Amino acid sequence: MPQKSDIIILKQQEIESLLNKQENKIMDVVQQAYELHSQGKSVLPHSSFLTFPDNLSNRIIALPAYLGEPFNVAGIKWIASFPANIERDIARASAVLILNSMETGHPLSIMESSIISAKRTAASAALAAKNLVNEDVIEAGFIGCGLINLEIFRFLSTIFQSLKTLTIFDKQPERATAFVSKVQDIAPSCHLKVATSAEQVLESTPLISLATTAATPYIYELPTVQLDSRTILLISLRDISPQIISTNINIVDDPDHVCRANTSIHLAQQQEGNTDFIKGTLVDVIQKRISLREKSNDTVIFSPFGLGVLDVALGKFIYDLALNNNLGTKIESFISD
Incomplete structure (x- = not known):
């Protein structure tokens, strides 16, 4: 010692x-x-x-x-x-x-x-997916092809044994290509589709992880698709417009911390003048203190500030x-x- x-x-x-x-x-x-x-x-x-x-x-x-x-x-x-x-x-x-x-x-x-930082972020995202998704996951989407989303895939594949198909997007195509290679090193049987836009990822799969370097929102509309439900892991915190945030179900890690630094949640708070759009925390979900979806096709967004x-x-x-x-x-x- x-x-x-x-x-x-x-x-x-x-x-x-x-x-x-x-x-x-x-x-x-x-x-x-x-x-x-x-x-x-x-x-x-x-x-x-x-x-x-x-x-x-x-x-x-x-x-x-x-x-x-x-x-x-x-x-x-x-x-x-x-x-x-x-x-x-x-x-x-x-x-x-x-x-x-x-x-x-x-x-x-x-x-x-x-x-x-990457491991605890990925573990947080995987915990959220485990508790927010209604059923086993066979397909997931990733917007941003860096270390964080690679680690999130590693953790998700530990939880969801049936996860075999990924749809991915990165503004830099070479990063998407590298991501494909790294995922196949982890899970050789996994099938990857490289999308040409973030919108393609959002409309193709019910579980999406966003881990980008975006400083301001660039997603202003969620595609209207026939999914049973959609779960968005908003790891990079700032990709989605406040209008989308305020009209969907939001789960956070800590309401006080996440309403800072111009996160999408923070922008929505400024727009709405309140945080009524935040349903609860991840611990609330884990301990079943709240019920999530009122309709089968509701979208749930998880925004972890990173504690x-x-x-x-x-x-x-x-x-x-x-x-x-x-x-x-x-x-x-x-x-x-």
Whole structure:
């Protein structure tokens, strides 16, 4: 065990190895974090957005959080999103997570966190799909062909064993082509169709995940199709117009947090002057405190702001795994006595 002043550094490859084939456990951790937060056993300040006057598309976000027992940990994620990195063939997002001891306040670990962020986001989306979709899923749509939607597919395929057909779209065709290859590495029998527009995805399948870099809405109408129901995982938060939001069923992770930073939910709140269009939280759905669809063809939209409690919960899970597996680089006496 590390001494009180020691710190464990965990690199991306080490975290990937610890989380390999742990999708079900990660979903358990994320659900537990959500439920503890709903019980008031967390402290979750608003995220702080650092933006830059010369390039408004770039940002760095600080997400501090505390989560009570059994995690009993505090921490902060510092995550940068620089969309132009995609053109440089490097990752759009980079992140670091710092965990702090609740006994001393000293840092326990510094770990690469873009993978943690992707995994907890995907687990959140999969939990939502599991609880919002009425039946087994055989087909899904993905708008945005980056790491987040790839991870969401990985988690969805764990839940929905019959998921064998995907319809995908990305504004950059080469990213869609790369996505096809990566999905087939995960699930060789999966059949993929590359759409020519986001609208084609929306009209083709009852479960759609949006994970893009959109800063403002670009979807102003949902296709009228004969589906039993439609579930939209609005992971990137800003793709859909406030008019669509306010006229459909909305589930969120935290109503206070998601009504910020010009998310589609935030724009709808500004338009309507209230949040009556929010049906409830994902925990409300999981614990069956609310009923969802009044009509069989209703559309449900899940908008998760992305809560720091998920990062510290998964970070603590990883930290414990690293100690048990003697993984990571230990820096002794990081803080002098």
